[in-house]
Amino acid sequence: MKFKFTLAAVIVAGAATSLTVQAGTLEDVKSKDYLSCGVSTGLAGFSQKDEKGNWSGLDVDVCRGVAAAVLGDASKVKYKPLTAKERFTALQSGEIDILSRNTTWTQTRDTSLGLNFAGTIYYDGTGFLVRKKLGVKSATELDGAAACIQAGTSTELAISDYFRDKKMSFKVVTFDTSDQTRSGFESGRCDFLTSDQSQLYALRIGLKDPAGAIVLPEVISKEPLGPVVRQGDDAWFNIVKWVVNASIEGEFQGVTSANAKTLRASGKPGQKRLLGTEGDLGMKLGLSPDWAYNIMTQVGNYAESFERNVGQGSPLKIKRGINAQWNNGGILYSPAMR
């Protein structure tokens, strides 16, 4: 009895003193000397592990960029594969330092989860993947069809909105992981698979018969994808935000992994400011002056990252489209880096 009581007292005392201490993520990352990054369980072009265990993709490059900027080494990242359902809890609980998992920036998520979106790295929208032999040419012909979706995604909402708006009926089969979703589609459980369009291209190349499925032309929602951090740690929020901007600005300024070294010494003022030989942009973020130089040399600018992972240098062959620079027909625009 006495023992039990003492135990209870100790626990109570412990609980009472466990205050809401939340160390700065920057210090935390620096002291453990790696970045913990939440990614998908495997999605070609965005975050995928190869046979050797190396992660690559557009989302992965955000983490590598942050690691390069903060730790000077893009490889100092530990990846944590997360399903759509697990991702926000993992970030809220501090299990990861940054979530970079094709996550749509929505107002609800931004304002009610205690999280902040640090920018957009890919402007996407919900699309449809259908089997060719169904003979469907447009989403408007899908009345009465069944959809395979991954649970816990914004897609679940977008698809309901669309069918309600078009006064069409449909059935939705929701799966936990993207593998299960794909198997559901392949086994014919549903007529179409729906997700962000970029992910449809990625899922399509993973099908047994990729040529037997097509992505319909319709895009029915806004899905701006970007990295997420915990709310209330502004220093860290700023870092992630400006790492994203630096990669976009790098392309705009014509800084690449190949020429960064030369431009650092002899570039235009804007290039030099980005690369840390002029001004003190790095210091203002609490980082070293060569933070963006490290991103450029180790990860490359946005265009390099895009082409390597989802563009012409990849099996996905996605065109830049609206993800081109603003002066090139797209909407990518980094705020001024000065």
Place this chain on the structure above:
Amino acid sequence: MSVPPNYIQTSKSRGSFFNNPANRALIYQFLLLMGLGYFFYIIISNTMSNMEARGIKSGISFLGETAGFDILMSLIPYDSTHTYGKTFIVGLLNTLLVSVIGIFLATIIGFIMGVAHFSRNWLISKSSTVFIETFRNIPLLLQVFFWYFAVLSSLPSARQSLSIGEAFFLNVRGLYLPHLAGDEGSVVVYGAVFIAITSIIALHRFAKIQQEKTGKQLPVLRLSLAILIVLPLFATLIMGTPFHWELPVLKGFNYQGGTTIIPELIALSLALSIYTGAFIAEAVRAGVQSVPHGQTEAARSIGMNEKQIMKLIIVPQAMRVISPLLNSEYQSLVKNSTLATAIGYPDLFTVFVGTTLNQTGQAIEIVFMTMAVYFAINMFISVLMNLFDKKVSLITR
């Protein structure tokens, strides 16, 4: 060995309140309770203030907001314009449905397989053993996947459905059955069914009393069947058959109309009932084995046949052993039904903890509500099974 002093005696003689162990125990228990209360208070208030500090929304007002997503299957009217609160009910009903189906089938499978073990036929008794050992030892999740993808991949597409008489259709989207829709006057038939069932129960009572008094046995089974068929049939004819069949018809992508049983429900029910059935079979086997062989011999010597021995001697005694085991198997089945989420069967876990939690972000409230539901279902099962337990132990005296 020295004799310890009489503790209570001495403390009483000293007369100190605190030296009385009974009082002391009371005080410690009170303090522990206070401590525990404080502990939970601290945890809850800490969580609340932490969540507020981190800008995480809390409270249960979200239950009244529009859900905005669709659900594959619902026993009540539901669409994406309904509330999050409704998604809770939809999920809950689907959980109850698969649990009831699972418990029902598992019990039948379990009893058949358990009794089959004692069959004199070598093949039957061996297959019971193989069944039990196989399905008890493969992880349930694998079995769920197996049934789901085995069922899915062996079924044809909607346009090539298997059909029986253009009324039943089976394809990869599920099993489509004709739906018996009641017209005006169908209430009378439902009433007749109700009366039939009540009179069957009465008949059983009567037959039992009759047997105890006179020793005569009535053909209860045949009589019951006759009542069950004749009464409703009579009502149907009188009311001019107040029913019509709604047949599923192929429209666009799939069959519409009639009743649909989705493959997720079929696969999950199969997996749960076979897995749990294997455990119940094992319990039944143990129960039957616990009845001493002498009982059978005694029964034989007074001229009972094998069927009577099973029904009147062995099963009632075996039930004493089986019933508590059944209780825990049923409870496991309910908890295991959350594996629905792996194949997308929209049970409470898939819908509420899966989608609703992710759309609202209100993890604590939702997880707590869900835990409470599973707790309540299992408490309910426990209460029912305890009643049942009392009944079987009374019968055997």
